Amino acid sequence: MACGIPPDTRCVKWRFGCGHNLRLLFFLFYLNMVSGHIRYSIPEEMKKGSLIGNVAQDLGLDLKRLRSGRARIVTGESIQYTELKTDKGILVVKERIDREQLCGDITPCSFSFEVILENPMELHQITVEITDINDHSPTFKRDKIQFEISETANTGARFTLTSAEDQDVGVNGLREYFLTENDNFVLKQNSNADGKKYAEMVLQKPLDRETNPSLSLKLIAVDGGTPQRSGTVNIDITVLDVNDNAPVFNQSVYKATVLENSPRDTYVTTVNASDADFGSNSVITYYFSDLNSGLSDLFTVNEESGVISITGLIDYEKDKKYELRIEAKDQGGLTDSSKVIIEVTDVNDNAPIISVMSFTSPVSEDAPSGTTIGIINVKDLDSGDNGQVNCKIEQNVPFKIRSNLRNYYTLVTDTVLDRESVSEYNITVVATDAGMPPLYTKRTFNLKVSDVNDNAPVFSQGVYNAFITENNSPGVSVLMLRARDPDENQNARISYILEDANIGGSPVSEYVSVNAESGVVHVVSSFDYEQIKQLVFVVKAQDGGSPPLSSNVSVKIMIQDQNDNPPQVLYPVQTGGSLVAEMVPRSADVGYLVTKVVAVDVDSGQNAWLSYKLQKATDRALFEVGLQNGEIRTIRQVTDKDAVKQRLTVIVEDNGQPSRSATVIVNVAVADSFPEVLSEFTDFTHDKEYNDNLTFYLVLALAVVSFLFITCLVVIISVKIYRWRQSRVLYHSNLPVIPYYPPRYSDTLGTGTLQHVYNYEVCRTTDSRKSDCKFGRAGSQNVLIMDPSSTGTMQRIQSEKSILDEPDSPLEVS
Numbered sequence: 001m002a003c004g005i006p007p008d009t010r011c012v013k014w015r016f017g018c019g020h021n022l023r024l025l026f027f028l029f030y031l032n033m034v035s036g037h038i039r040y041s042i043p044e045e046m047k048k049g050s051l052i053g054n055v056a057q058d059l060g061l062d063l064k065r066l067r068s069g070r071a072r073i074v075t076g077e078s079i080q081y082t083e084l085k086t087d088k089g090i091l092v093v094k095e096r097i098d099r100e101q102l103c104g105d106i107t108p109c110s111f112s113f114e115v116i117l118e119n120p121m122e123l124h125q126i127t128v129e130i131t132d133i134n135d136h137s138p139t140f141k142r143d144k145i146q147f148e149i150s151e152t153a154n155t156g157a158r159f160t161l162t163s164a165e166d167q168d169v170g171v172n173g174l175r176e177y178f179l180t181e182n183d184n185f186v187l188k189q190n191s192n193a194d195g196k197k198y199a200e201m202v203l204q205k206p207l208d209r210e211t212n213p214s215l216s217l218k219l220i221a222v223d224g225g226t227p228q229r230s231g232t233v234n235i236d237i238t239v240l241d242v243n244d245n246a247p248v249f250n251q252s253v254y255k256a257t258v259l260e261n262s263p264r265d266t267y268v269t270t271v272n273a274s275d276a277d278f279g280s281n282s283v284i285t286y287y288f289s290d291l292n293s294g295l296s297d298l299f300t301v302n303e304e305s306g307v308i309s310i311t312g313l314i315d316y317e318k319d320k321k322y323e324l325r326i327e328a329k330d331q332g333g334l335t336d337s338s339k340v341i342i343e344v345t346d347v348n349d350n351a352p353i354i355s356v357m358s359f360t361s362p363v364s365e366d367a368p369s370g371t372t373i374g375i376i377n378v379k380d381l382d383s384g385d386n387g388q389v390n391c392k393i394e395q396n397v398p399f400k401i402r403s404n405l406r407n408y409y410t411l412v413t414d415t416v417l418d419r420e421s422v423s424e425y426n427i428t429v430v431a432t433d434a435g436m437p438p439l440y441t442k443r444t445f446n447l448k449v450s451d452v453n454d455n456a457p458v459f460s461q462g463v464y465n466a467f468i469t470e471n472n473s474p475g476v477s478v479l480m481l482r483a484r485d486p487d488e489n490q491n492a493r494i495s496y497i498l499e500d501a502n503i504g505g506s507p508v509s510e511y512v513s514v515n516a517e518s519g520v521v522h523v524v525s526s527f528d529y530e531q532i533k534q535l536v537f538v539v540k541a542q543d544g545g546s547p548p549l550s551s552n553v554s555v556k557i558m559i560q561d562q563n564d565n566p567p568q569v570l571y572p573v574q575t576g577g578s579l580v581a582e583m584v585p586r587s588a589d590v591g592y593l594v595t596k597v598v599a600v601d602v603d604s605g606q607n608a609w610l611s612y613k614l615q616k617a618t619d620r621a622l623f624e625v626g627l628q629n630g631e632i633r634t635i636r637q638v639t640d641k642d643a644v645k646q647r648l649t650v651i652v653e654d655n656g657q658p659s660r661s662a663t664v665i666v667n668v669a670v671a672d673s674f675p676e677v678l679s680e681f682t683d684f685t686h687d688k689e690y691n692d693n694l695t696f697y698l699v700l701a702l703a704v705v706s707f708l709f710i711t712c713l714v715v716i717i718s719v720k721i722y723r724w725r726q727s728r729v730l731y732h733s734n735l736p737v738i739p740y741y742p743p744r745y746s747d748t749l750g751t752g753t754l755q756h757v758y759n760y761e762v763c764r765t766t767d768s769r770k771s772d773c774k775f776g777r778a779g780s781q782n783v784l785i786m787d788p789s790s791t792g793t794m795q796r797i798q799s800e801k802s803i804l805d806e807p808d809s810p811l812e813v814s
Helices: 018-031 055-059 063-068 099-103 675-733
Strands: 034-043 051-054 072-074 082-085 088-091 107-119 122-131 145-149 158-160 173-179 184-191 198-203 214-223 230-240 253-259 267-270 284-287 299-301 308-312 321-329 334-344 352-359 372-379 389-393 401-405 408-413 424-433 438-452 464-469 477-480 495-499 512-514 521-522 534-542 551-562 568-571 582-584 591-595 598-602 608-618 623-625 631-634 646-654 659-672 758-765 772-775 795-796
Touching: 034 051, 034 055, 034 512, 051 055, 055 122, 072 082, 082 122, 088 495, 099 122, 099 372, 099 389, 173 184, 173 198, 253 267, 253 308, 267 334, 284 299, 284 608, 299 321, 299 495, 299 568, 352 438, 372 438, 389 401, 401 424, 464 477, 521 551, 568 659, 582 591, 591 659, 598 608, 623 646, 659 772
Parallel strands: 034 122, 145 230, 253 334, 464 551, 582 659
Antiparallel strands: 051 088, 072 107, 082 088, 107 122, 158 198, 173 214, 184 198, 214 230, 267 308, 284 321, 299 308, 321 334, 352 372, 372 408, 389 424, 401 408, 424 438, 477 521, 495 534, 512 521, 534 551, 568 598, 591 631, 608 646, 623 631, 646 659, 758 772, 758 795
16 A cells, blocks of 8 residues: 555645545545535533534434444544544543633634544534633733823813723623712723724813812723623822912801702802902902811802802711801901801712621522521611601512511511522512602512422333333343433422332332433343233332432333244144044045144234245145145046055145244045055055165265265376476486385395296396386296396396297386
């Protein structure tokens, strides 16, 4: 094999070499392969060994095919993320899969590979789509963002913020930004052309260094995953100061009224002072004289105009009235003082505050009605009607709220809970005050209902029926039982148990077994339909609760018949030693019932339908066999010419696939008297034995003759080959002649041991390879005389009697 090409494949030499040819052949071969394509979708970061899918089931392959075909995964990647379990036919996770590492921002994210099977070759493509999970939080490249902003910055000024990055995609990616609550800035979100979001900070209210010389905010980026993830960056703002002039007044007492929570710079009153001085000394400035009272954080006075305005949060619940000391000062340092009394009017500006004293989650689903699950405290800082609070539950849930003490409420169950119906509740408590307009606060409590084992497993069917053919292989799965338990965790873990019972005196476990986890019913032994027609047993599904609950289901396995039994002939009875014959009188008419072949088949259905046929008969024109009933009747009038001995061979065949048969021999005697029948059938028995012995001896003789013929043929061929090889060796040899003396040879005198005198014609030369010898038939003398001195001459030695004229074949001496 060269270049990976089988010997019987012709490799056309292109300019690109044999590697190109191999790819061309592989492509042509690929077109002839059986192929399939399946697609799976799994989340990233699954554990090793996690199930991806049942490849054997999805491709329609059985496990034997996977093993015999040496199924394997072929991928061009350096990392193989999946593994094929050929013993189970499933595809599992082999290596950790990080969608962000595999695909980055590309969506959808997937990788493909092929599953190859051999004998015959099959190629199936599998695509695994990796769905994103929210495993990355939005992050900022900088730890903090710093700004220096003048307090005179115009409202609407924009400040671009650093964008966050989220490696997740889709709904798990970056969704929006949040800016911590403040009075000065709002957040505006925008999107680039590529869809990435960024945020800008917009100045909503002017900065006041006297109130807040610096601001510390947080920019929060959140994604849309579940659970939601977020990233935070700090924003440090330094407010640059502008020198303001304090206001001045000219009255001793000023009175004013303001509403609480009035916005910043709300006008309160105006103080006015006059100065008789001239020039620079007439320039009057106004300021608060008591800077330690903390009122300067709430109010401000304009140094030039004397206008007093609000700079801070006015809260009626803290102070209902304020008194300010104000001074007017000119350039010469002269001062005057006055008092400003400001009364605060209450407004409904405080929503109720819900504080959780105690809350229990989860709560058992068998908790009785009226069980307390939480205690809350509700307060409203407003006064009068603005501070009156009413609590209620927003949704239609099986809970109610009770008021036991002032501002304290208990949350209790109103009915018995059922986790199987609702496993989790979001209880929203709404506290509303009586102000105008009313303010309210919502607090949502997430209550989980814990499970108790109050549901028994339920089978999907009342009775399971299955069929199996007899003579099955042990271990074959028949059916799968499936039960469901609405409980969860251990309470929903179902085990399948085969109930003890006896079938035909044997335990049911000798026939079937049930997988405790999957509920698959396997047959343990091979069934015989003729012994058992069906199996009826009970399987119990039991959960893992404490105490466990269970339910039973009946399983009926019907055994289907196979044509595994040949027909059995009941009549006539076939005996080994004696001969049974049916008598037919010579006066029998057409249709005379000779006998009836009775046979049965222990199989059932069409496997037991029997038909009868006449296979051989001494006289086919005399008898017939009923196809369905096996009756042997005459089909013509019996005559004196008909032989006494009639031998019929009847074949009984069933209707199975493939069919099975049995043969019966029926001996019929055509005679009118019993002695005639007896003598004839006695000779018939002897003739039969003689014919059987004769056949045996003929076959034996043929085998012996064939063996002897082959043996002789092999010997003759071997001798011929041996002589030919010896002659070739002697012809090319220069060795001297070594005489060969027969056995019992003693000397060359007349007293030798040869029994007969032969006539030799010896021709001898100096070259031993040319010497030969001819001999004739035996004479009367027993002496062979040889002349050892002759070298190169020819001598003739004759016996006393006449020598035969024709010598035998030459003898080659070696």
